[in-house]
Amino acid sequence: MPTIDRIDAFADELTAIRRDLHMHPEIGFEEVRTSNIVAEKLDQWGIEVHRGLGGTGVVGVLKGKGSAGRRIGLRADMDALPMEEHTNLAWRSTIPGRFHGCGHDAHTTMLLGTARYLAETRNFDGTVHFIFQPAEEGLGGARAMLKDGLFQKFPCDELYGLHNAPDLAHGEIAILPGPAMAGADFFDITISGYGAHGAMPERSKDPVVIAMTLGQALQTIVSRNVDPLQSAVLSITQIHSGSAYNVIPGEARLAGTVRAFSDDVRKLVRERMRALAAGIAAAFDVEIKVEIRDIFSVLVNQQAQSEVVAEVARSVVGEANVITRSQPKMGSEDFADMLQAIPGAYFWVGHDGDVPVHNPGYVLDDKILPIGASMFARIIETRLPVAANV
Known part of the structure; x- marks a missing residue:
């Protein structure tokens, strides 16, 4: 599976970050420690850091090679759930009543992996906005960032987000154009x-x-x-x-x-x-x-950006592992509010495990961290190619 070699090389570091976040979960608008870690990592890699959007939100800004004016946003959610964890993992939650039972710790880590790789290579022409959002779990984090002028301060021509999916096989990528989540x-x-x-x-x-x-x-x-x-x-x-x-x-x-x-x-x-x-x-x-x-809001994937995800997924996980869903999900995602402002797409990354999200026994498979990070990175390199102002 051709994930990016450089990202594979620091996969163990991504796993360490993800497990640390998992041990210290924070619920919506309380992601102080998490946002501190995100900001410190971005700053360490030479990425311009902006804090405080939507309360605890963080935005990193990275310019690539060349002078193209196109801008793409990549978004990850940071919050945990107000529930107990019932696993025996060595890195299980250390905070009673708090659990990363939806895998947002992984989403944050994937986007950090993408940010590190792009900061090292800058093999793109344009600007990337790394959007780390608080309070996705029904508390209105996306709307809070939008109210604080997210896309006025950090304009985007396209926008992409992802979610882990234990109902898919490891390495499968699913994308559905049109209404995708309720x-x-x-x-x-x-x-x-x-x-x-x-x-x-x-x-x-x-x-x-x-x-x-x-x-x-x-x-x-x-x-x-x-x-x-x-x-x-x-x-x-x-x-x-x-x-x-x-x-x-x-x-x-x-x-x-x-x-x-x-x-x-x-x-x-x-x-x-x-x-x-x-x-x-x-x-x-x-x-x-x-x-x-x-x-x-209803989450609607735009056709053009959905095709981008499918194209990139074929290069990362192979044609056989790319799925266009025949039925949308009845679950909801506040990334939908961002997609009402900016055209984009939201996709799913499958992983080993048969326990659903929001279950106290849910376990995320760390092997998907390089896959998600590679997907985001290849989207940027595909949509913002060097020496092509398109």
């Missing part, structure tokens, strides 16, 4: 009822019964309101109510997520959620508050 809303529903003794339910306005009724009703939105040829998911992932066996509580809360590949479908689901909540509130004579937050 947009997502998070919701919180509060039912304000009236509490009573558990033996006297007639004196209550039981929010637990109302929550079960509303929960069932919400499940009809996808099955009875959304066009069957469209994809949508509505999942209630939290139910909170009560504190004793013999007390009917006064309040119940539901929370969860909505996913879809169409903004029109997302709008429909939001409207139906509010309408059902209002109707059930009237039926049971209670107050129901519905808060729905737009967290992730």
Whole structure:
């Protein structure tokens, strides 16, 4: 597999960086140690460093040979998840309730590997912006960087990002032109009822019964309101109510997520959620508050940049390992917000292991670090060729 020899030569150093980040995970907007390491490495390699975008975000700027004015952005996320790690790795998390269970430590390391290689070779004509983003896991890190003027300060003509994929075989690269990942809303529903003794339910306005009724009703939105040829998911992932066996509580809360590949479908689901909540509130004579937050946009890969990824992947992993997905992922990624501003593509790098991301037993295969770093580097060398101002 023709990964870049120079990157292969320092693969052990990349593994050491990745495992150090894994041992010291930081969740969204708290990536102080991580961003310090990123900034120090970039500075060490002679790359111009800018800090503080979106809170803990870091951007490195590197100019290549020649005088071409084209600029390409490469993005990696840095944050961990607020969950426990259940592995026996020697480099497992040392911080309770914090775990790089999505592999963002690897994404950060891959981009550092690319930065080191390009700083050493500068075999490109133009400018590369290395974007290290905080808070991808539903906290709005991309939007925070955009609000701080990311692409006004660091303009890009194209943009690329990646994610590890334990559902693919080691060395496989997957890319899907068009809508590739779902947009997502998070919701919180509060039912304000009236509490009573558990033996006297007639004196209550039981929010637990109302929550079960509303929960069932919400499940009809996808099955009875959304066009069957469209994809949508509505999942209630939290139910909170009560504190004793013999007390009917006064309040119940539901929370969860909505996913879809169409903004029109997302709008429909939001409207139906509010309408059902209002109707059930009237039926049971209670107050129901519905808060729905737009967290992730639909991630859309542009055709031209998707073809670039596929072309580069053939040179890095071979034709047989390049996959154009026939179906998009229902998961979400806030890189989507960056792609709404700059044309680009987001792809997946397969690795050994059958435990999915966001599982406490998830393990990343360090052998993919040179693959991801080589993919990013070859994209730059392909799109910003020396002696060709295109």
